[in-house]
Amino acid sequence: MPGVAARFDEVCAEFADHLAVIDSTGEESYAALGERSARLATVLQGKGLQPGERCAIMVPRSRDTLALILAILRVGAVYVPLDPAYPRAQLDFIVADCAPRLIIAEGSALASVGDLNGVLVDLADIAAASEAADPAPLHASHRDDPAYIMYTSGSTGKPKGVIVPQRAILRLVHGQTFTALSPQTRFLNLAPLAFDASTLEIWGPLLNGGCAAIIDEVQPSLDTIAADIARLGATSAWLTAGLFNALADHRLEAFGPLEEVLTGGDVLSPVHVRKVMDAHPSLQIINGYGPTENTTFSCCYRIPRDGETLANGGAIPIGDAIAGTSVHIVDDKLVPVGEGEVGELVVGGDGVALGYLNRPELTAQKFVDDVFSPGATLYRTGDLVRRRADGAIDFLGRNDRQIKIAGKRIELDEIEHALRAAPGVADAAVAAFEGPTGKAIAAFVKADADADASAVLQDGIRAHLKSALPDYMMPAALRVLPDFPLTPNGKIDRKALLAGLDTAADTSAAAQPVDGEIAGKLASVFEGLLGHAVDRHSNFFDLGLRSLDLMRAHAIILRDVSAKVALVDLFRHPNVEALAAHLRATFDTASDGSIRRCRDANSGAIAVVGMSGRFPGAQNVAEFWANILAARDCITHFDATELEDTFDESLRRDASYVKARPVLADVDRFDAGFFGVLAREAALTDPQQRLFLEIAWEAFEDAGYDPATIAGAVGVFAGTSMNTYFLKHVLSDRGVIDEFTSQFQIGEYQKLVGAGDFVATRTAYKLGLRGPAISMQTACSTSLTAISMAVENLRAGRCDMALAGGVSVTFPQKRGYFYQEGGMGAPDGVCRPFDADAKGTVFGCGAGVVLLKRLDDAIADEDPIYAVIRGVGINNDGSDKVGFTAPSVDAQARAIAIAHAEAGIDPASVGYIEAHGTATPLGDPIEFTGLVQA
Template sequence: MTDTIDALLARRAAAHPDRVAVHGADGRLTYAELDAQAERLAQLLAGSGVRPGDVVALCCERSARSIVMLLAVLKAGAAYLGLDARQPTARRDLILRDASVRVVLADEVSTGGLDGGGYTVIVPGEEQDAAHERPSARPAPHSGSRSGSDRTAYVAYTSGSTGTPKGVCVPHRAVLRLVVDTDFIGVESTDTFLHYAPVAFDASTLEIWGALLNGATLAVAPPGDLSLSELLRFVREERISVMWLTAGLFHRAVDVGLTDLPHLRHLLAGGDTLSVAHVNRAVAALPHTAVTNGYGPTENTTFTTTHTVREPVDGATVPIGRPISGTGVLVLDDRLRPVPDGEPGELYATGEGLAHGYLNSPGTTAERFVANPYADIPGERMYRTGDLVRRQTDGSLEFIGRGDGQVKIRGFRIETGEVVAALTALPGVSRAEVVAQRRGSGDRRLIAYVVGAEGAKPSALEMRRRLTDILPGYAVPALVRVVDELPLTANGKVDRAALERRDTAERPEVNAEYRAPEGRLETAIVGMWSDHLGFDGIGADDDFFELGGHSLMAVTIIAELHQEFGVEISPIDFYFDPSPAGLARSVEKAGVTP
């Protein structure tokens, strides 16, 4: 593949000049108008010193004008970098420095805070007309720069494991492989795509170029955050036929009700694990709509595999499906050997969708983009996703969890994905997330956050009891909290960091009615338990193990009782009467008076 995004779009404009390409709150543009305006802005960029291979940042709200900016950057031979307006200024400045950005394209409302830093801010407007009067002065690519479809189209920054963001360099060929002649969604020229995702996130790649490179129409949602009712009203009024939602937004949209969307023929969701219950409800509510689960890291350009659902899912998880065209997948063990079907292994992606790597980070690139030992052509690479999957008998893939979701609790290795799968398989559970919360003592404990299915009120106590029948004791979360919603990041994924920081001081659900401790012994023991369990309000009759205690903690508490009162308490006595009142009785029995 030797084409580029801008070259293909120019051909679409020549073939269908009067077809509406994009419309938003700031107006609509035909394909001819879009291409011409982008060409004029590209001339302005070249006159401002932008050279092929440069990175040009965009700081703007959703609009038709923002699409002109994207296309202009590509026509100038540069790569675009979408900035997230909600990110902290320090992080934004770090990204701009890392990408060596010298020009920032912005709209009038987004220039706040862009007050220098070694780059020029351009607000496109009437000056484009003046630029159009000047002869073209496009510089040739500098020595060593990439050309054609191998040129970098955009840079998308993702969170790094070290806390420093990483810029993923995505080439034109990878975008074309995603949206041109696809096998997971047949795009028609009569389609209208929703554009809602921020340009800083790769969901926008499918939205924008999926529409424009296939001669369809792109409907740009109004700028700013929309309520779900506002978003769905826009989808209905604009007769959107193709819509992509993050998993978190998809779940919420289903909860609100996906009704009265007669023009929606394809609904795609992804970015995180989809709830079986919500997928089934979406299929039931939208009988004429294909619902697709899309999986893929930014490093392999939005989607690696997809699974389209037209009938209710009867399994415990929604498959992530098979690789899309132009992509291959390998399921390998830690020695890069293929694993048998049905066995878990790490997913590696191959093919045209691979990014070049991480900007200015050759070490991390070499670590994640490795040589493919099974390639027919020497030198081909594969991307190590870090995700654990298993291939089912029908060839589709099932997502298990993150490989780096493995945590150590009390010396035991635990895959949080396994715990999440066990929770979501329980009756009345819609969604769940499990985090390992680090406490002041330095140790960590598993905490599960559960969203109940519609009309259900799952019991945290009952869920922990059921999990003890499914999981090893060390993998049962110390706390299970039932919540109305899971917090989401700006790109719609579950915000695990926010869950790890959440206050868990509230007393969990237990069988015993609350009774305040009485006397010196019960009060002292409740204080010990609070210190170790990490929450307040423990009652004198509360069960230690229902509160999330475990054998190692019990041994520690027995040692503290010995230090405090000079008595030896048998672990058996502790286990037979595991409450502060019961432990106080054991202390009294050992010879300490209240």
Template sequence: MAMHTPYPHDTRKEGPVPTESTLLSERTPSGGFALYAAPGGRPGTGAGLPALVAWHAERAPHALAVADGDTTLTYAQLVLAARALAAYLQRHGVRRGDPVALLMPRSARTVTAQLALWWAGAVCVPLDPAHPRPRSEALAADAGVTLTVGDGKLLESAAPAGATLALPDEPLPDVAPDLTHAPELGPDAAAFILFTSGSTGRPKGVAIAHHAIAELVTDPAYLTLTPRDRVLFHSPMTFDASTFEVWSALANGAAVVVCAVQRPSFEDLAQQAERHGVTVAFFTTALFHQLAVRRSRVFALLRTVVVGGEAMAAHHAREVLRAFPWLELVNGYGPTETTTFATAHRVTDADCDGQVPIGRPIAGATAYVLDDAGRTVPHGERGELWVGGSRLALGYTGQPELTAERFTSHTDLGRLYRTGDVVSVRPDGVLDFHGRTDDQMKVRGFRIEPGEVEHALRDQPEVDDAAVAVYRPSPDDARLIAFVVAAPGPVPRPGSLRDRLAAVLPAHLVPDELTVVGELPLTPSGKVDRRALTDLVAAGGCDTPAAPLAPLEQAVADLWSRSLGRDVTRPDADFIALGGHSLLALAVTDDLREELGVELTLADFFAAPTVAGQAALVERALLAEHRDLHPHAPEDTDGH
């Protein structure tokens, strides 16, 4: 089933919605985009993101562009700072087309640095400060990085090998007062190289063009976004959702609100939204589900919520829509290779009677549902989703064979990306998602190729074989689980293996649970039976009681049990060993704040990951609060 329909027109927005034929007419014969002037003189999407930001700076120089805690930047200040930093980068050797890694915590300076790299003509390769250095080095090598820039302290501790350049802490003097000058970009100029999991153990660097991001975010018809809006930026820079969070705001004259807390709690998100008047936010599906369970007050502060990464639970969507009926809830779908979102659907209460759809193609994307022979399937039948249109990625950096395999030139349909996702089309043209054609997984919004994790496990000397799967103890929780077959010799310790994986893989690729088995279950065709692996976990039972729990330990254990979906009865029970992960930890810290009145950061949580350890933290926090309220009370010298 071929689909070209743009998202239905939002009656709250003025002006016509661009049609597919309008979008196609703007393409040049070479497949790129011509520079054109939109009504009112705004640059076309082919001019790239710097030109769009410069246009807003000229039109409304004093409008808020970026807010970060107590720091604010107007559009004029942002453009002038980015241009000055771009000149600084060029003086230090950055040239047009250079892939330059960016390593710094999320902040207003991050936004300025991204814009400056583009103004200097470079391609931005975001690196995550939380990733192990070997991982960052591998990504930088694959991207062909010539220089790593960013925060000076982070460069010392986490930068990959090679040349580095610390960005100045203080604003640089402006190179010229002109706000309108923007770099000229070719039709296929890359803005980002973003990495996704690779089935062979090698991550894939996806090169995303400027025009693809600009077309996705400029005057979008699939959600409401005006110059008066403020969009929350809380995703890691390495996650493609951050391109939407930052550039949907700046391409439309709105403001980016930077979440200054690097690992925000549920309450942190609400506080950031409340303090800065955030109106638009993106949440991964798993995070949305957790916020929905709690009827988080963050929904009361927002007008638009975009959700993506996994299948949306209809009952959670309905609960949120009924509790916050003004909310515009958009379900977005799209691999990184299709520039963040390929389809979208504005969710209504009626949609929640069944499966929540992933919608129709948006912003120049096209969708084709094909069978194994490459023929379109009838309405209602399942097939594989192939995405085309103007926003496809340029390809995988340094992997031409893989690029040719996944991005094909169809004789009749043009250039297409094979998603590997199984979908069907309703009679009204709306798409439903049904799973994968391969072993690829989605866990908490991250795309995971099992082979990448299995490859890292098999590299360990005491491991003979390995397999990973996803276990869902509840509809709102997904855990990456691993099973290893020991090599001859000492049996590997799961905790030790996880620690070594954490030294080479990002946190989302480190299994939440790891079990040593005698052999891996196989299907009749000889493949690893991943369903049988999850059945092994489900049959694992609860942990065995040890010493009785003290009252505060029992309170902590009860909160753990609720989030983990299993009975926790031991004071030495370890949250991570029981399958806990960062999203569940956020749930527990939120419950600790609500039920015990104790604020516990994620750093504190993972520094004391046992029931007894966290009970001690809770006790200290409660005693400290008591002393603050009763400064003249005698101190308890017996520790009780």
């Protein structure tokens, strides 16, 4: 197998005129890029670079950089990417550890590496010198020769260099099927060179005849990323899970031009994946997993659109091994675990690195003999996984002290080492926790006996860490404690440390109250990201924010504060006061008082943790959603022979009789035995009550609960339509009616219970629920009123969980209605809400229920969370309207304003509204006007 540079030469010969690379400065064909890299190789040889030697590079993404990397490999040397964002101490260590023959830098990076060991070379100088140079011949590299060394976090306090061979790059991008890599691929280059995602971004297109599409801005904003994806014509991109989520939340249109998106580096959010898939139906999303030690990817999972995982909100698997890779799930003795059991993931194949530079003991510990393929090597990932029944692998976490943040692996012990070296620190402990913006790091220190604790916190530690660690490793929370809690065996109890973590106290100075000025608005943005008050004079990174968090903050500031702020401003003015001063000096920032501080994220917030439903043409929520996405018409239009009404033929043939109605399937079917209901009881019970009982059970199942084992109180709040089943099928003749009414309330209990509006109490009884059970009827708003009642009872502590919803099934189902000009019914059996052609509505059937919990409890119990209810507005419109069935503009606006105020949100921040559009000429304009007024 040829080396990487040889493979590139083969691609050049085949695709000489194809576009190889494009950035903001221009574009280059394969022939031009190949020739330029060969001339650069000559210059590098003249500088003394020899095969096998290392060349450190501190250069930004650009066409010149790709030519430089190709030139290094063409010489047979090894490139070592350096990130200029690393602190000086870390750069010093890396350079000393890898002992490069050359250090190549560009622009401002030249000054930061000016006195590092090695020969410093300006990229601009060698690029200029290469114009007159002859092309260098290709050095014949072996497949096992190193291609690059990439440094990752190390548990001993120092980064470790992963030696990646040429074969590993070729295995990642050649002959693969996990992603589309072809001459038609335009792969976005966005990752820093010192992050191993760059391996795929560079070599994926260049070794397959495709094009590397480079975003060459060092720290691009979400706006820039979205615009450049379109400008560069990118078809594929790799995004960390955090960046993927940020784009989904703030720049959803960014995904439009793409055909495939690979994401990973952390556990994916099914909510964000579903959001992107729904907005872009042709986009393929791929979950990629793999450590640097196995060259970017070991496993991939092409997320299906119709899979149960997204429909149910479950964890997205990492899939299975990509080509050229073997994966095994083993115990600590490397013996395969049983089917479905949890074990450590070990990986083999051509992607396995050669080990760690200058770390023989660690290499021997992590790179072991392949017991499944003698003569080969396995890498022990330390990741705990389990294989599912369908063959895909679920990622379950780590078996050590390593975490991932922003796609980068971090050894928590490295941070502890750095803390212990800080002035005034006697001991340190570090742990990871889930913060408002994702996984975050908490640091705890004990001060020396003669050190002032507050001075240690405010002056020493943060400054020391900034000089020793990159920003993505900075703790989000930092505490000085007199002593550490210990476990029974005398070790630091990190769980107890986290249990006592009070993020609201993580400020080194008193947090100022939010005011109406620009600083107050900015503070509100950062408080929303961090979940606690901020010191307006503290550096953003000292507060625990990372680069990705600043990208999120920038998007929010653009939307809510000022449309004239650049992402770079957040780095140049890295605290609230400094940024506010910059904006005040540059722009007119007069406050109109329209932006209010959000409430505490969990104050009165209610989580939707389960849901279920039946709808026309859909037996569950997933099918209902699929019908919406496919724009299916779920209204049934009947033949005259199908109708079950009692009209005679002449009326059915009347031109005004509309033979259309949405119906529910299988409402006559009920598993009475499952719910302990006798056959006679079931026959007398309103199908609406039977149906609600079924979906109530399914909502518990959806949330992962068995109602029989729930210890706390569970409320039920629900309503039904009029019980027409009772009228049509139970009160079958005058004699039955007379008997029922004569014995009403004293006899005929089965008919009474089955007929009465007891949907809430009957559900509570059958499922053994002991909270409030209230049936209600408020016409068209019944289900939402049920939810508002559930929210009120949860907030008041009257129950710990609540079912809320409604059901409407009226009989006969297969019936039509008479259209009247100006009436409520549509003339053609089609409902067109908020449409210029709207002429009326169509009444139908359906059932839905949600399972609710207080958000604090849902998070603590690790429940699935579909949505969060923060505000409810409920009122009545009185008599100030044209008629009893007509809505009122002012009353609708008041209800909406009440919900806004209770939620503590700015109405301008609302991005989606679901409205009660009836498609009637009277109702829709009033509804719309009420929304506008609110």
